[in-house]
Amino acid sequence: MKKLLILTVALVVLACSKSTNKTGNVELTGKVEGLKQGKLYIQQLKDTSLVILDTITISGESEFQTKFQIDEPQMLYVFLDRGTTSSIDNSIHLFAEPGKMTLNTTLKEFFASAKITGSENQKVYEKFLKIKSKLNNENLDLVEKEIKNNLANKVEANKDIETQKEKLKVRRYITTANFALVNSKFEVSPYIALTEIPDAHIKLLDTINKTLSPKAAKSLYGKELAKWVKERKSIEEN
Incomplete structure (x- = not known):
């Protein structure tokens, strides 16, 4: 009986140690x-x-x-x-x-x-990451071509690649902004704007900020985006 009691106590202690x-x-x-x-x-x-x-x-x-x-x-x-x-x-x-x-x-x-x-926000974020990955791969392809041209002393050919890289950069900003606008009801929308294109044209960021749903606008990142837009406007107007 005594051994059984000790064993029971031990099991209880073990169970408690596993419980968070x-x-x-x-x-x-x-x-x-x-x-x-x-x-x-x-x-x-x-x-x-x-x-x-x-x-x-x-x-x-x-x-x-x-x-x-x-x-x-x-x-x-x-x-x-x-x-x-x-x-x-x-x-x-x-x-x-x-x-x-x-x-x-x-x-x-x-x-x-x-x-x-x-998490619905996680689903939306993962969709964005797929788009971002494709754009990053395009940029890596251009960088690879640029390196090959340098090794082959075809520096002149890199002028066209630089133009393509600039166009890709603009497309990345527009694509990211459009994604944030389309998904403006989610809290992840202002998060993407803040972390991916904080230096975008102020009109683009302001459009995202004004398009946010009430729930997203009142969220942690919605408030941060509104604050960031206000700061950018203040700096650029002075």
């Missing part, structure tokens, strides 16, 4: 396939510094479950501490929203294999 007892309006579950030992840090940008919003310790099992609190939908960063193994593939952008979200990925390709569900 965390609370919050975001419930994040998922798996990092191949990770048996390590930590995930949910990071939040405060002013200009990243601060840890939540820490997930993985020991023995790849699955995880946690809860944390956010005031409103916003971009967070999931950083993987691999312990003794270092890698540049250790951070994932996650546009968090209150509710249930999932994050499934692998240890080998932590960023590249990430699949995130439960």
Whole structure:
């Protein structure tokens, strides 16, 4: 009887050690396939510094479950501490929203294999990333041609490439602005404008700012965009 009581107490203690007892309006579950030992840090940008919003310790099992609190939908960063193994593939952008979200990925390709569900803003952001990737690939192709011309002493041929690069730059700004306008009801819209084209023509940024839905305009990034537009106008008018 005494042994049974000790065993019961031990099981209760073990169960409590596995329970996070965390609370919050975001419930994040998922798996990092191949990770048996390590930590995930949910990071939040405060002013200009990243601060840890939540820490997930993985020991023995790849699955995880946690809860944390956010005031409103916003971009967070999931950083993987691999312990003794270092890698540049250790951070994932996650546009968090209150509710249930999932994050499934692998240890080998932590960023590249990430699949995130439960956030409408995340879906929109991932659509934008595909567009951005295509534009980046076009630019890389032009850079490659430029390098080959330099190696072959065909410097004159690079004048046309420079023109193409400038046109691509303009197209990137217009494409990004159009994407933000089309998705103006989402909080990720002003985020994209702020992080991708902050130096765009003020009229372009002002148009995005004025087109935002009431919900997006009142969001963290909506307020930041309005503030940025006001500052730009003040500087350029003086």
